[in-house]
Amino acid sequence: MHRTHTCGELTLNDLGKEVTLAGWVQKSRDLGGMTFIDVRDRYGITQLLFNMDDNAGLCEQARGLSREFVIKVTGLVVERSNKNPKMPTGDVEIKVTKLELLNAAKLPPFLIEEETDGGDDLRMKYRYLDLRRSPVRNNLILRHKMAQEVRKYLDAQDFLEVETPVLIKSTPEGARDFVVPSRMNPGEFYALPQSPQTFKQLLMVSGFDRYFQIVKCFRDEDLRADRQPEFTQIDCEMAFIEQEDILNTFEGLIRHLFKAIKDIDIDAVPRLYYQDAMRMYGSDKPDTRFGMLFTELNEIVKGHNFPVFDGAELVVGVNASGCAHYTRKQLDELTDFIKRPQIGATGLVYCRYNTDGTLKSSVDKFYGEDELKKWAVAFNAQPGDLMLIMAGPTEKVRKQLNELRLEMGNRLGLRDKNKFSPLWVLDFPLLEWDEETGRYHAMHHPFTSPKPEDIALLDSNPGAVRANAYDLVINGTEVGGGSIRIHSRDLQSLMFKHLGFTPEEAQKQFGFLMNAFEYGAPPHGGIAFGFDRLVSIFAGLDSIRDVIAFPKNNSGKDVMIDSPATISEEQLKELCIKTTV
Template sequence: MLRTNTCGELTRNDLGKEVTLCGWVQKSRDLGGTTFIDVRDRYGITQLVFNDETDAAVRNQARDLGREFVIKVSGKVIERSNKNPKIPTGEIEIAVTALEILNQSKVPPFLIEDETDGGEELRAKYRYLDLRRNPIRNNLVLRHKMAQEVRKYLDGLDFIEVETPVLIKSTPEGARDFVVPSRMNAGEFYALPQSPQTFKQLLMVSGFDRYFQIVKCFRDEDLRADRQPEFTQIDCEMSFITQEDILNVFEGMVRTLFKNVKGIDLVEVPRMTYADAMRLYGSDKPDTRFGMQFAELTDLVKGKNFPVFHQAELVVGINAKNCASYTRKQLDELTYFIKRPQIGATGLIYLRYNTDGTLKSSVDKFYNEEDLKQWATAFDAEPGDLMLLLAGKKDKVRKQLNELRLEMGSRLGLRDKNTFSPLWVLDFPLLEWDEETERYHAMHHPFTSPKPEDIALLETDPGEVRANAYDMVINGTEIGGGSIRIHDKNLQALMFKHLGFSQEEAQKQFGFLMDAFEFGAPPHGGIAFGFDRLCSIFAGLDSIRDVIAFPKNNSGRDVMIDSPSTIDEKQLNELKIKTTA
């Protein structure tokens, strides 16, 4: 090795040692004829000192070093007069006897420090320099650790990691597939997998029993904030199990990650049905770091001449503890917030429970003190609380109130990034109605098993059928989801019928998997975790972008390498394709 030590490990214990370090010049300063240089590598920072006792030629070399020059220095570890208790090497410095410039550097376009002056676009273009900064590098180190821990945990439970193919087949409904023209089979295309779903089910048919894979998946869709065209899943499947087994195994995985990566002992993960999550939080991924559950007042508020409430399918609200003192302006902000087009509520009703015990609402002309007392009771409110109510169509108003609840949680500082509140959401609906095509679609995918006790409802009330499907949610973000699959071909045929597939269509789209199921498919089920998202939650980040070494921007572009790009005519000809753009 060119070095004897890294820049992060020398301490008092090494005093007097002759060492050689390599790294980048972080900063350099002259103080009364002495030059101090901080040299940085992946492991830390060490201070170098050049003073009267240093060879003159070496001192001159040192003075010419620029930021981000790559250097190799040899010298003796000595005690530092001006100690820095913030870093592990803060008690020592190196009295340099030899310095070699391994490479020069142009002045970087932004500061390579924890807090940088570089804008997002500039840092994206010079991603390789942004990756030098501690916060970004630490995210990738964290990601590495998490992947190692996942593999250790699953390997310990006899799971086998199997690589499934990346060049697969486009499906007729694969509207979001990336496709890959084949040169050897001109006119034909591979597709990149949106998930290895089919292959992991085939592996269960093959008897693999416990499969996992940390695997890249691809989706060519408009990139809403914080999606990437390529993303990574922890993809898992098990045979001869029940839903309970899957919940236990993967709750164990998440708990192990928290314990081994963050040193956090997670409580047992609570469970909630989809129906309850919608009723109590208006969301299938509630942020349970804070309470503020919904209270429904529909019956209570009817018949009092307030038409908005009287006609509403649902009147529902939240109790913001200790917010009775909210000003008119603050209430107006909240009203403005929920009336924004992306939320679309028509109005906000409030009820203050003043600290003096009086009640004051925005609908005082319709409701008397006694009515409002009943509301407060329904909200379990105490003096000092502020109740916020919305009314309207059930599904819509729940979604709106969910947004308001999250906003209030943020305003009240109840959404701390260092608090982790995981939750299993269970019993998702099997089907969801699609207004556009006017038919039911599988909410998860067409192989998801209905709950046995609900199968009869498929004929009479398909929207009410619950699935053996589950999501894991942390802090209001879905980090994983899966289901028990259908392994019985008669039930599968029934499902296809209700999804409006003809025998022929089903065969065309899912043919080889259906064929495989004829040869002894075991009962099986699985789950997939969004690994990027999981890492970002562990890193306390809002975006997945900084847990990805080389992410793409919102237009799906890698601005560092300038991709995608046009390709040669010759290449197009060989592939026998033409662009019509």
């Protein structure tokens, strides 16, 4: 072994010991008669002491070291005269008697310190250097610990970890597949799995009644902070259960993770129906760390000759407590925010409830003091509050107001990353209409079971059918979603029919699953958690890239290894793929 100890473990209890350390030079300080070097490994930093009076040659050798040189040192553990309470090893230093240079290093393109001067693109190009920084390393240590705790909890619940195939069949539902050409079967393609959905259902048919897998999945979709083309799921399935069993089991997993990783006790996770979530928050993944619930105003604002309100399907707003002092400039900023193309609102109405009890709105021309008092009552507003109101088509305006609510939460400091508010959202619509294709699509996936009492509506009113589906939301981010599955061939065939599949298409794509249902499929259901998202929430980060060892950028590229890349004409020919110029 190159070392007897790591750079993060020596304390006053080790005084007088001869030790050998190995690591990278963090920084050096030449004080003339003495040289101090900080040596770093994944466990921490230890200070090294080179004294000119003791060994001038060794001291000169130390002066020749630069940042990120790989070294090995032997010496005695001594007490530091200037201790550093911020470091676990800050009470001691190594009085070096032997120094060996294991490898020299070029000057890194950015500082390898907690606060670096490297931008995102530069750090991704040299990700192997960025991984040396303690914040990035700590994120991956957190990821490792969470994965171990997931396995620990699920193993105790009698779940079996089973690996499922990575080269599978492309399916028409969901996001775009990444496809892989088959050399041995010219003109045919594998797909990389968006999830192990059908395989875990087949495992339930096989009698593996509790399955899980921490598994890589792939989706060829547009990227953003919480999406990557390849991502990791905690994928789970259970047989002989009902929805309540799933909720209780995996609420238990989340509570276990918070306790084991962050020493936080999570109370029973509240539940909210999809329709109520949309009505109260305008989102199926509401951030419930703060209030500011929606207030609908149709009954009290219409009929006053204000065209914007009179012509709207829904008039709705939020009460920003304590914000009556907002200036015209601040209100204009909020208006500009909701007018951004990503949100697409046309305007914002506001009403100040001044601390002196008076009410002043941006539409005083249409609404007098008595009418504005009705607004204040509806909002349960108090002097000092600011009412923010929007109008438009119901679904659209709710989504727009949700964006404004979240922005106000940010501005008021209500979205504390150290506060955690999990929530179950239940009873999603089974189907959603797609104007572009002119047909219904599965909101989750085509294997989701409808509520038994709604099955009759599939023929008469498919848009009203509720799914036996549930999402787990934490701090406004969907971290997990699942459903009770269809386990009857007849019902699965009916579902495919309403999704626009002909019987022949359904048999070609999913015949293996429907055939399996004929051999005694048990009632079953499951859930999948976005592991990257879950880790990023525990780490207090906005982007999942920071908890992935080698992530892709926003264009889906790995700029470190220059991927994706072209392949040779010879490889293309082997795969029977023709290229056009």
